[in-house]
Amino acid sequence: MPAIEPKDKSLTKLQGLHLWHAPMSSCSQRVRIILAEVNRSYNSHLIDLEKNEHTTQAYQNIHPKGVVPAFVDDGTLIIESIDIIKHIARSNGFSLGSDPDGLLASADAAQADLKLLTYEFLFRAKPRPVEVNAAFERDHQNAWLKQFRSDFAKGFPKERIDGAVSRTFEGFQLLDKGLADGRPYLSGQEFSLSDIAWMPNIHRMKLMGWPFELTPNLRNWFAHISHRSSYQTALLEWQNSNATKTFEKYTEQRRAMGTDVANFGPLSGGVVSPGRVPLKQ
Ligand SMILES: N[C@@H](CCC(=O)N[C@@H](CS)C(=O)NCC(=O)O)C(=O)O
Numbered sequence: 001m002p003a004i005e006p007k008d009k010s011l012t013k014l015q016g017l018h019l020w021h022a023p024m025s026s027c028s029q030r031v032r033i034i035l036a037e038v039n040r041s042y043n044s045h046l047i048d049l050e051k052n053e054h055t056t057q058a059y060q061n062i063h064p065k066g067v068v069p070a071f072v073d074d075g076t077l078i079i080e081s082i083d084i085i086k087h088i089a090r091s092n093g094f095s096l097g098s099d100p101d102g103l104l105a106s107a108d109a110a111q112a113d114l115k116l117l118t119y120e121f122l123f124r125a126k127p128r129p130v131e132v133n134a135a136f137e138r139d140h141q142n143a144w145l146k147q148f149r150s151d152f153a154k155g156f157p158k159e160r161i162d163g164a165v166s167r168t169f170e171g172f173q174l175l176d177k178g179l180a181d182g183r184p185y186l187s188g189q190e191f192s193l194s195d196i197a198w199m200p201n202i203h204r205m206k207l208m209g210w211p212f213e214l215t216p217n218l219r220n221w222f223a224h225i226s227h228r229s230s231y232q233t234a235l236l237e238w239q240n241s242n243a244t245k246t247f248e249k250y251t252e253q254r255r256a257m258g259t260d261v262a263n264f265g266p267l268s269g270g271v272v273s274p275g276r277v278p279l280k281q
């Protein structure tokens with residue numbers, strides 16, 4: 001669903017590029033990275049998710065699902081981060097990569113599990129105040145997101161976390177296998193949109209202590225591409241250092257208790273111990 005008719009008709013009058021985004025949202029990060037790569041400036045509209053700014057009627061008139069990012073290019077509204085980055089790449093002559101249908105679609109599909117793992121292994125570190133949750137429940141119109149937040153508050157069942165870890169690991173193993181021929185980038189010899197689509201996911205999982213030693217080609221790919229200035233300016237510089245410290249501390253605590261991400265799904269049960277072959281390779 002690349003371009004949609006905005007409920008807020010004033011968007012159709014906007015000139016240039018406008019991005020509604022949140023500093024540490026992975027979907028926003030990939031849009032900022034492509035904008036940095038093609039060297040395009042944009043009008044930045046920050047949405048503070050902590051303060052529920054995505055629950056305002058004004059924002060839900062921009063993005064019908066009340067999530068970030070939303071993007072306007074000369075009056076055309078585009079939602080869904082993968083559609084947005086494809087649009088920016090196409091309109092700026094940037095390579096989509098040799099397998100956009102596979103690699104971009106898989107990055108898109110990985111989003112739901114990334115969200116669940118983020119909430120479980122990072123956001124649980126700092127529960128939102130009761131009144132913020134109540135306001136979210138009252139004002140947000142996205143039934144799926146409300147259900148997700150309510151499931152999170154009750155505690156996700158272990159099987160649900162295991163499933164998300166398992167699918168994420170399978171995705172990482174596929175990427176690792178693709179890189180096994182020594183190619184520097186996910187699509188081959190050229191840095192492309194596929195790399196951009198996956199960068200925030202790897203960054204996010206690193207924050208929760210994901211055992212990337214199990215997928216060494218992917219780990220090396222990330223170490224390589226994270227030298228790009230777009231990673232620095234569009235992702236790292238937008239991070240809130242208090243939040244990242246809180247995440248680090250929380251990850252340490254869970255590791256000490258044996259409840260960190262490495263204890264779920266196929267990562268658990270000794271599969272991660274040195275020399276062992278990960279499942280489903
Ligand atoms: N499929 C959408 C997902 C958008 C999404 O879930 N955005 C997150 C941030 S990455 C969000 O706004 N979350 C708000 C919340 O969890 O309350 C996309 O790729 O743009």
